[in-house]
Amino acid sequence: MGRGDLTNREWSLLEPHLPPLGGRGGRWSDHRMVVNGILFRVRTGVPWRDLPERHGSWKTVYERHRRWSADGTWDRILQAVQAD
Template sequence: MGRGDLSDEEWARLEPHLPANHGRGGRWQCHRRVINGILFRQRTGLPGRDLPPCFGSWKTVHDRHRRWSADGTWERILRAVQADADTEGRIDWSMVSVDSTTCRAHQH
């Protein structure tokens, strides 16, 4: 496991909320490896084609990230993980902040 990769505990929380891998031959490559590749790209900002081979094909990582962004999978995962954390009392909702650093005022 590399620096910044999902720990076993993080993966255990995330895995139940991921799309199922079923069908002939299985539709997906290893979710964990691909998600670690997505996180690596987000963390480093490197171009997709320069992704180290330990994360699998750069195209698989790119396509999965794009597909899950378009179909709402990431949003569903976020909501499910937040709901789990809230149920366990690990979220303090009193610490909510709204950033209004960009405000525009017009004379009209």
């Protein structure tokens, strides 16, 4: 786990609100790794292509962030976390 990555406790609060793995296409990258990549980019401001390899493919991280922004996943997560 890198500095700034989600702790196990933080992940346990966030995970139930994420879409199930799978769906379209083949195997999906682990949500936790991708979310940590998104948080790294938000925290540091680096371009998507400069994400560290430990977060997986920058394209995967970007696409998941874009998809979840468009379908309202991030809004639902924010509401759920604020309600807790």
